[in-house]
Amino acid sequence: MAGRHAGGGRRAAALTALTTLALTAVPSAAAADPPPAHGPVPSAAQTLGADRPSQEVLRALERDLLLTPEQAAARLVNEAEAGTRAGRLHNALGKRFAGAWVSGATAADLTVATTDAADAAVIRAQGAQAKVVKTALADLGSLKKKLDAAATRTPTHDTPVWYVDVRRNRVVIQATKRSAATAFIKAAGAEGRGVAVRISADRPRVMADIVGGDAYYIDGIARCSVGFSVTKDLQQGFASAGHCGRAGARTTGFDMADQGTVQASTFPGKDMAWVAANSDWTATADVRGEGAQRVQVAGSVQALVGASVCRSGSTTGWHCGTVEQHDSSVRYAEGTVNGLTRTTVCAEPGDSGGPFLAGAQAQGVTSGGSGDCTSGGTTFYQPVNPLLGDFGLTLVTASAQSGTPAPGQAAPKESWAAGRVYGVGDTVTHAGVRYQCLQSHQAQAIWSPEGTPALWQRV
Structure with a gap:
């Protein structure tokens, strides 16, 4: 029991620290790391170019998503900022993280899902809505991999699509008939795991x-x-x-x-x-x-x-x-x-x-x-x-x-290098400092970690 209480104390301290950080920072990448000597670090929107979109992108968003010009411009900025906040929470929640998504006409609402209600305050402090769910994103991914493996053993075209649905915290099979989906789930050994079925022609x-x-x-x-x-x-x-x-x-x-x-x-x-x-x-x-x-x-x-x-x-x-x-x-x-x-x-x-x-x-x-x-x-x-x-x-x-x-390809694997592809949670060293990746991307020479808090956080 003593070990159990000690672990709970460490976790509570970590959550308290993250909450304090969140409450003292604007929910934006720009507040995460101290600015370099040459000036303030760019926001997520500035790093990703979301603050200066092309007219072709804006016009197409207005037409296809039924937005006004102002809404289209605001949506791109909001999406960029949300990606950074979601990445920070992904790294902070670890195995409890269950997905993130944006919603609303201008993507102003970021929702982050967790398997533990104790994380809700931390999520809200980062300017996101919290959703407590049953299954972590990593476990949904593992369940989907069972279906991926079974697909080679069930050569039927009556189950043409399957995917992870983070909004509803489930894995979904799209099938032309229910019997085919049932057989697919059985072949994957996924009965009773909550795989949903969507019937579509x-x-x-x-x-x-x-x-x-x-x-x-x-x-x-x-x-x-x-x-x-x-x-x-x-x-x-x-x-x-x-x-x-x-x-x-x-x-x-x-x-x-x-x-x-x-x-x-x-x-x-x-x-x-x-x-x-x-x-x-x-x-x-x-x-x-x-x-x-x-x-x-x-x-x-x-x-x-x-x-x-x-x-x-x-x-x-x-x-x-x-x-x-x-x-x-x-x-x-x-x-x-x-x-x-x-x-x-x-x-x-x-x-x-x-x-x-x-x-x-x-x-x-x-x-x-x-x-x-x-x-x-x-x-x-x-x-x-x-x-x-x-x-x-x-x-x-x-x-x-x-x-x-891109330069830097020959650098040691643990060192940050332009041209490498990084995923959320990857850690690198740059200029003697450790950083953790917030959003999946291929690194560019102008995106070094100390100058892009939209993509990297210090650890």
Whole structure:
């Protein structure tokens, strides 16, 4: 009993310390670390470029989310600030953390879920709403992995989608009939674990059909959409979807001009690929927005559930919606893909591989979906940070358009380095100080930890 009381005392002290910190700080990244000698540190919105959005992003948000110009601008800032606060609480709550999401027309409301009611005061002190739930996010992820593993043993297309739903603290199977979902749950050994079933006739499909438009072509036949410009060593190219072509496939651009070669491709399992372009092509930080206007990419900080996202594609152009769930699995006719993000954005065949952005932050490349841009639909994207990490790529951003590799790749693993992909909770050392990551992203040279409290906190 003595050990039990001692542990409770340590935990209470930790919660008290976090509460004190929260109550003495504005719920923003800017108050977390002391400013460096050269001046005040930037806010989360400033770091992520959310305070200076392009007109193409704002107009699309106004159209697709039915917002006023003022609401669209406010939403982007609120989403950026919420991501940092959610990251701090994620690290503070540890195993009790059960997810975070934003809501409201301007994403002004951040909700953070925990499995322990004692955390509610700490969450509220950080300017978020607290929700006490039964299952931690890590446990939901473990349950979903059981379904991922069972998918290889249950080759039925009557359960095409399954995902972690943080808002409702559950794992959901989308099925065309209940009996198929029941069989899937049994095959995964997940009976009695609270897996929910959603009945829907929708069957997501990959979107690589041949349709005219601004695109690239694989072996002169199939058409997809360019994702994000990337570099590897001194080679320029772009990221796209894995189902758009296997390694070794030749690609051509508009007017069928020779473009490059698919260097690596993963599909199914994941849906990611990258193309090395020839010297006739120049990597830029641009994404095609509304009316052929260009939007620039500033980084790859992952958006929260509920955040707004916009997609560009060679069939349907520029459309926006919101993030529904991360960690979704989809069983396409060609095989199962895990780790996708589910959105309310519409898409159609030929949009595959195209980029998703949250404000100026790269989110992923279009994988597949259901519905269309006339009646609406659901679209899934392959998150960009795993793609960059798996293939050793560096995202080309507006702050570094030279096409050269990010510096710091040869630094020791425990040291912070530009070009590396970091996840929430990762710890690094920089200038003799330890930091913990708040939001998943690929590090950039201008985003060193001491100057980006939106992304890192001292530990």
